[in-house]
Amino acid sequence: MASLHHFSDRLHAAIRAKGTPALVGIDPRLKSLPAPVRDAATGPTELDRAADAFERFGKGLIDAVADLVPAVKPQSAFFEELGPPGVAALSRIIVHARAAGLIVVLDAKRGDIGSTAGAYARGLLGGAEPERPDLADALTVNPFLGADTLEPFVSVAKERGAGLYVLCKTSNPGSGAFQGVTQDGRSVTQRVAAEIDRLSQETVGEGGYGIVGAVVGATYPAELAELRAAMPSAPLLVPGYGSQGGTAADVAGAFDGAGLGALVNSSRAVNFAFAAEPYAAEFGPTRWQQASAAAARAMVDDLKAATS
Numbered sequence: 001m002a003s004l005h006h007f008s009d010r011l012h013a014a015i016r017a018k019g020t021p022a023l024v025g026i027d028p029r030l031k032s033l034p035a036p037v038r039d040a041a042t043g044p045t046e047l048d049r050a051a052d053a054f055e056r057f058g059k060g061l062i063d064a065v066a067d068l069v070p071a072v073k074p075q076s077a078f079f080e081e082l083g084p085p086g087v088a089a090l091s092r093i094i095v096h097a098r099a100a101g102l103i104v105v106l107d108a109k110r111g112d113i114g115s116t117a118g119a120y121a122r123g124l125l126g127g128a129e130p131e132r133p134d135l136a137d138a139l140t141v142n143p144f145l146g147a148d149t150l151e152p153f154v155s156v157a158k159e160r161g162a163g164l165y166v167l168c169k170t171s172n173p174g175s176g177a178f179q180g181v182t183q184d185g186r187s188v189t190q191r192v193a194a195e196i197d198r199l200s201q202e203t204v205g206e207g208g209y210g211i212v213g214a215v216v217g218a219t220y221p222a223e224l225a226e227l228r229a230a231m232p233s234a235p236l237l238v239p240g241y242g243s244q245g246g247t248a249a250d251v252a253g254a255f256d257g258a259g260l261g262a263l264v265n266s267s268r269a270v271n272f273a274f275a276a277e278p279y280a281a282e283f284g285p286t287r288w289q290q291a292s293a294a295a296a297r298a299m300v301d302d303l304k305a306a307t308s
């Protein structure tokens with residue numbers, strides 16, 4: 001049996017249980033939240049009220065999709081933007097998601113010199129204290145400072161049974177400007193991939209995948225397939241499906257023969273489904289959770305073609 005202390009083994013058990021690699025992002029923006037959520041929010045200051053709205057929305061979204069998908073990905077930036085009340089709301093959303101049995105990937109894209117990286121790793125994944133329910137199962141990490149700066153994240157993640165997703169080929173239109181720079185025939189992305197491959201092989205679990213994975217955008221399908229082959233034991237986190245234009249066909253190259261090895265993220269298209277067709281007419285802001293569930297269900301169905 002796969003070890004439940006090993007991130008990829010846990011992740012794959014969750015993917016198998018739900019029958020899908022669909023990952024729902026939690027990316028709240030105050031202006032885009034359904035009016036009933038904004039109206040219900042309370043608090044002494046504007047920031048407190050915004051954080052309360054984010055918390056209601058995040059927990060409501062989790063309740064809407066928990067039976068459908070194996071994992072959620074809160075985007076830390078939106079919570080950090082609100083200061084301490086936002087960060088506290090994020091912690092409670094993580095507790096809620098984990099209590100619902102979901103794997104939580106915190107998208108915070110941290111990275112710094114080694115000694116500081118250790119503090120980020122312990123702060124976001126946990127230190128010497130017993131396991132905390134307010135911390136994520138996995139974290140996104142920025143490798144720009146060099147391979148040595150990944151080590152503290154890896155050692156904390158190993159100890160905590162957590163996972164890491166290292167930025168490798170990001171989904172944004174300008175990702176090639178730095179990541180595509182080539183020296184001696186190898187791009188920065190390929191060099192980062194080689195390091196991820198090494199770290200994933202070093203941390204491989206019973207299911208054949210390591211705890212160190214890669215972020216590779218759905219918006220670059222050819223590179224996605226090449227990078228899958230270059231890092232056979234690295235779990236992939238694939239953003240860019242949905243709102244950024246990535247399709248099920250684009251992400252097909254992310255998976256192994258068993259349909260495992262990757263999570264495909266969609267944030268805005270699921271979060272704000274109530275405000276866009278085809279769901280707006282049927283559901284609207286008062287039934288926003290049903291709209292999000294319908295959008296998540298459509299994503300799950302759509303991805304079946306990519307994984308079979």
Ligand SMILES: O=c1ccn([C@@H]2O[C@H](COP(=O)(O)O)[C@@H](O)[C@H]2O)c(=O)[nH]1
Nearest residue numbers: 075170171172239240243244266267268
């Ligand atoms: O290369 C990357 C890395 C991270 N992201 C993040 O994923 C979501 C995508 O949101 P959508 O609404 O589905 O476009 C968001 O949190 C990004 O910060 C990414 O898009 N690309």
